[in-house]
Amino acid sequence: MRRPDRYRRQTVLPEIGPDGQRSISESTAVVVGLGALGSISADVLARAGVGRLRLVDRDVVELVNLQRQSLYSEEDLERPKAEAAADRLRKVNSDIEVEPLAKDVHAGTVHDILRGVDIILDGTDNLETRFLLNESAIDAHLPFVYAGAISTYGMLLAIRSPDTACFRCFNPKPLPPGSLPTCETAGIFNAVSAQIGAIQAGEALRLLVGNAPSGDLLVIDGWRPGIERIRIARSADCPACVGGQRDYVGARRTQVLASLCGSDTISLDPVHRGTIDLDGLASRLRGLGTARRAGDVLVADVEGRRLTVFPDGRALIRGVKDESEARSVYAKYVGI
Ligand SMILES: [Zn+2]
CATH class of the missing domain: 3.30.310.10 (TATA-Binding Protein)
Structure with missing residues (x-):
């Protein structure tokens, strides 16, 4: 008996169709950071049938993560997130390849982490790693879907340099450590990280089936739901995508x-x-x-x-x- 097509309810969408589904199935995506956003976006991509999914996180599952990080349950406590996430997603979709990497992303590892991928999803919790991924994405001509959430707000920008602004275009001068609130100090509303993660995965799927990125930064208020779109122009003096500086990829690594x-x-x-x-x-x-x-x-x-x-x-x-x-x-x- 012929196996039913598990993707039928998305291939019927004119926005995807059989050709789009083929593109999705032949793609490799990396989700860097498997916290609140990465949990949602990786889950959506796995269910959509992205052929190869690389899951990267250096951390282990902690009790405070379960409030929002939907790939994990209490039995995963203290396991590496990458492994727990991979186990979960292999149960969700055994037709795709899932590759867990319990690794720290830095100048010495980023090249291997991004090898062979078609798109990068940002699930990180810090700017330094985002700048590093941004520079690597520019060098490798890869789309990079930036996303972040804190308190009751979230932000997202699908980047494909040089068609759009890069992450450094609107963050030209990185702030020193300790300058920004963290999810520990400011808290995070789980409904907003879920929204942002879902939109991030949606943007990734849109790009994988051949659409161009909008170039708009999306800002979401998760408490009183609404989305603001802000046009982000390329900066004529961006150090990364115009100036060619590689402050993060080129960082000398000691420890x-x-x-x-x-x-x-x-x-x-x-x-x-x-x-x-x-x-x-x-x-x-x-x-x-x-x-x-x-x-x-x-x-x-x-x-x-x-x-x-x-x-x-x-x-x-x-x-x-x-x-x-x-x-x-x-x-x-x-x-x-
Ligand atoms: Zn730029």
Whole structure:
């Protein structure tokens, strides 16, 4: 018996049609950041049948994420988000390829993360990564769907340089760290992140079936729903898309340390990598506290700090006040 066409209710749309569905099925999309926006957009793309979906996130699932990050449930707590998201989406659509990458996005990894993709969806929580993705998208001539949500507001711009403004065109001078509120300090209304994520996936599908980006920044008030469209012109003196500066792609990488969304967690990514013997490490750490495996990672509670160690040596260190303390904790308990 012939299998029913699972995409029938979207191929019947004149905006998509059989040709559009073929384009969607032959596409590869990367969702960078699998928080509130990435959860929704990845889910929509998987259900729409995007042929290959690369899911990237450096973080693990925490209880406070479940308020809005719809790919996860309580049983996923402390699992890497990329893996939990991939497991979920493979159950949703087994006809597509899903590739989880539990990686930090920085100048040293961005090239591999974007290799072979047709479109980039921004689910990140920080400007630095957006600037990096923006520069990479310009270099690779890839569309980049920027999106962000905080408090009860959200924003979105589908970028395809040089047809549209790039992300740096309307953010010419990056603010120093700590200048902007985070979802930790300002909060986030889950209905607005869901709206933005759905619109982001819709913009991605529109581009994948051959439409041009509108060039409009969409600003959404999620509390009193309404969308404002603001025309964003290319900046004649944009450092990135006009000036060719590569401040982020070209950043010299020593050791990436980032504070995660206003929390007391530091992500530490050692320069020298290798596969860590997590079981051996767990048995060493049990003498100092508790240590257990959670999927592919090791979770250890040691002297008031929680360490989540990934097999490639990257670690999330919770309960530290600054980067140098994180470096010291890493060196003390994991070794570098
Ligand atoms: Zn620009």
